[in-house]
Structure formats: structure tokens, C-alpha cells
Amino acid sequence: MSTEDSNSSANRRGAALQVHLLGIVDFDAALALQERLVYELTGRSDQQGALLLCEHPPLITIGREGSRGHIQAEDRELQARRVPVRRLGRGGGTFMHMPGQLAIYPVLPLSRMDVSVMEFRERLEDAVVDVCEELMVPAERQADKPGVFCHHGQVAHTGIAVKRWVTCHGLYLNVNLDLNWLKLVGSNSLATRPTTLAAQxxxxxxxxxxxxxxxxxxxxxxxxxxxxxxxxxxxxxxxxQTVAMRA
Structure with missing residues (x-):
């Protein structure tokens, strides 16, 4: 085995995935933590990564493929419901977030893992397909459509970003929430209605x-x-501080 291969193997053996269960946390706090972790991982030489799992209070985020036109509510209704709107530099479209939806944020050093951005998306979505099938929900990913899809709709939305070859943002899995809230956002360009694991x-x-x-x-x-x-x-x-009402 070459010195390079030996070092790579040692890095894999010594690296661990640091998993943080954050509960319900406001979006800006989760984003700030991701940015801090990205900064830390760029200074490492191994393949250690982080995985943040959390839920967010109600809000709408707009990615690079989204627009305000995807939101099916006027500003007055959003204000009355206390639903802020944020534009982000991530991939993906316009997403509705609320408690009952699991935000999955892997912060991983792609270059040291020898994983491309496309392969990262595929592996992340495949992991969620595995989760669905473990729960007896047939699901699939599609090469030309980011997200995870079930027979009756889209159960997860993907929106990733990469900074200095370290990933942030990630995937949102609808677990157990009120589908009426999801209707605040249209189906974007996929023409696929949203669903949840609970509904399936x-x-x-x-x-x-x-x-x-x-x-x-x-x-x-x-x-x-x-x-x-x-x-x-x-x-x-x-x-x-206030926990939003679940479905």
C-alpha cells in the first residue's frame, strides 16, 4: 500500500460523524452553527464530519431555484401566521418549514472524502430512501429531480450548498405535520404535491x-x-423560545 493510500485509510478509521440532536431551533441559529462547523472542518485534515438534526418554527425559505411566486399566500397572511420568508444561497426551490419536519444538515468535507457534489446529493437522498423503506414506505430518488418521492407525493426536499468543499444546508423530511401548512408553498417546477411519512x-x-x-x-x-x-x-x-404547535 502506498503512503497516500495508507494515510487515507487512517483518516477514515480515525474520523467519526459527530451527531447533534438540537430539537426545535430557530433557523438563523442553526444556520450560524453550520457556518461555524464549516469553518472548523476546513481547518482539519481528516474526514470527520458533523450531522445536525432539528426542527424549525414555521418559516419559508427560498433557494436559488425558487421564487416569491411559489408562495401561495399574501404578505398579510404570512404576517398574521408569523411566518417569515428568507432567501438563501442554497440549491433547491421554495420550502415550507415547521415542527414535525426533520431538517437534516450534514456538514462533510467532500474533497477529503473524495465525494463529488452530485454524489453527495445522491447519497443523502439514498439514505432517506433507506429510512422510508425501513418504515415500510416505498420511496425513490430521481436523477433529474432533487428530493425523495413516494407514491402519493414528495416526502423530502433537497437544498444543499458547498463552501470550500464542505457541505451545509441539506434535506428536509416531512414526518408528522399538518399538510395544510405545506400548501402555503406551491409545487415549484416539479408539479408534485407534498406528503408526509405519517400520511403514507x-x-x-x-x-x-x-x-x-x-x-x-x-x-x-x-x-x-x-x-x-x-x-x-x-x-x-x-x-x-416558544414551541410551535404540532399538527
Missing amino acids: RTRVTEMSQVRESVVRHVATRFNYDHTNLYTSHPMLKRTY
Whole structure:
């Protein structure tokens, strides 16, 4: 084995996926934490990565493929519902977020993992397909359409960004939420209606069960043999105190 191959193998063995379960956290706080982790990972030489799992209070985000025209509500209605709108430098379209939707944010050093941006998206979506199938929900990813799709609609939306070859943002999996809230955002260019795991299974689906499955399948898809699990992060600065009502 060459010195380069030996070093790469050692990096894989020594690296772990640092998993942080954040609960319900405001979007800006989660974004700031991702940016901090991106900065930290760019200074490392191994393949250690982070995975943030959380839920957000109600808001709408607009990615590079989205627009205000995808929002099916006037500004007055959004203000009355206290739903802010944010434009972001991520891929993907216009997404509705709220408690009951699991935000999956992998912060991974692609260049040191020898993974392309497209392959990252494919592996992330495949991990969520694995989660769905483990819950007895047939699902698939599509090469030309970011996200994860079930028979009755789109169950997950993908919107990623890469900074200095480290990933941020990620994927949003609809677990157990009110579909009426999702109707605030149109179907974008995919003409696919949204759905949830709970709707597909016709019963309430526990978020803790989904989180545990996501951790296992993301670690497997990105070849992490070790995961370290934390219930928060010391650099997370929460500003949102009121827990939004679940579906």
C-alpha cells in the first residue's frame, strides 16, 4: 500500500460523524452553527464530519431555484401566521418549514472524502430512501429531480450548498405535520404535491424513531464506522423560545 493510500485509510478509521440532536431551533441559529462547523472542518485534515438534526418554527425559505411566486399566500397572511420568508444561497426551490419536519444538515468535507457534489446529493437522498423503506414506505430518488418521492407525493426536499468543499444546508423530511401548512408553498417546477411519512403510513410517526434511522443510514451511506451522539451543541445560540404547535 502506498503512503497516500495508507494515510487515507487512517483518516477514515480515525474520523467519526459527530451527531447533534438540537430539537426545535430557530433557523438563523442553526444556520450560524453550520457556518461555524464549516469553518472548523476546513481547518482539519481528516474526514470527520458533523450531522445536525432539528426542527424549525414555521418559516419559508427560498433557494436559488425558487421564487416569491411559489408562495401561495399574501404578505398579510404570512404576517398574521408569523411566518417569515428568507432567501438563501442554497440549491433547491421554495420550502415550507415547521415542527414535525426533520431538517437534516450534514456538514462533510467532500474533497477529503473524495465525494463529488452530485454524489453527495445522491447519497443523502439514498439514505432517506433507506429510512422510508425501513418504515415500510416505498420511496425513490430521481436523477433529474432533487428530493425523495413516494407514491402519493414528495416526502423530502433537497437544498444543499458547498463552501470550500464542505457541505451545509441539506434535506428536509416531512414526518408528522399538518399538510395544510405545506400548501402555503406551491409545487415549484416539479408539479408534485407534498406528503408526509405519517400520511403514507396512515398513523402518527414518532420523530425519535425517524431521527435514529436517519443517523444510522447517513453514517452508512457516507462510510462512517463511528458516530458520537450529542443532545445539543455548545456553540448553538438559541433565540426562539416558544414551541410551535404540532399538527
